[in-house]
Amino acid sequence: MIIQALLQEFEHEVTSTRKLLQAVPAKDIDFKPSPISWTMGQLAQHIATIYYWYVGALTKDVYDMASDRLERGDPADIQATLALFEANVEKARAALKTVTEESLQTQWTMKVGERTVLGPLPRGGVLRGFLFNHIYHHRGEMMVYLRATGNVVPGMYGPTYEQEQAMRNAVK
Incomplete structure (x- = not known):
């Protein structure tokens, strides 16, 4: 039963993540809210990359990020x-x-070379905490980036503030 619930949540949230990434405009791809922050493009690419980590987290007991190579492309290219x-x-x-x-x-560990960076933890906790919640966290950041640049944030769990205001104004 828990696996079915996780699969349903995954599918629902993929749709929400897709909407959010599709809302990233090329004109603001280099925006970053502070000198130490990622650009909007780098943040979008990181969100897309987390989905790749499911493979290492769910199919390996020890996932070594140092030995895993993923071609990501240019973070300034939102289509990529x-x-x-x-x-x-x-x-x-x-x-x-x-x-x-x-x-x-099953216990799971993440390493970067010989250095353990996460775990050992039960894989179920890794799935919820490191994968699902990690994506949600960065999606929240992306919403702030979008609003800071005057862009529309898509509704993911119902109407956004802007959508609510538009509906209220349409009724008046």
């Missing part, structure tokens, strides 16, 4: 990032379909 997102979603979806109730209890 959207293509990366779609390709990585397919890989993530396939990896999710291999998960069992038992495998969610």
Whole structure:
């Protein structure tokens, strides 16, 4: 039952993430809110990349990021990032379909070379905390970037503030 719920959440949130990434305008791709922040393009690419990590998190007991190479393309090219997102979603979806109730209890570790950076943790916790919640966190950042640049934030869990205001004004 938990696996079915995770798959449903994944599919619902992929749709929301797609809407958000499609809202990133090329004209603001280099925007960053502070000197230490990513650009909007880098943040979008990071969100797309997280979906790639599902494979290592769900199919390996030890995931070594140092030995994993992913061609990401230019973060200033939102179309390339959207293509990366779609390709990585397919890989993530396939990896999710291999998960069992038992495998969610298996211990998982992330390394960068010899250095352990996360874990060991039960894979189910990694799925929720490192993958799902990680994406949600960065989507929230992207919404701030979009609003800071005067762009429209798509509704993902119902109407946005702007959509609500437009509906109220239409009724008047």
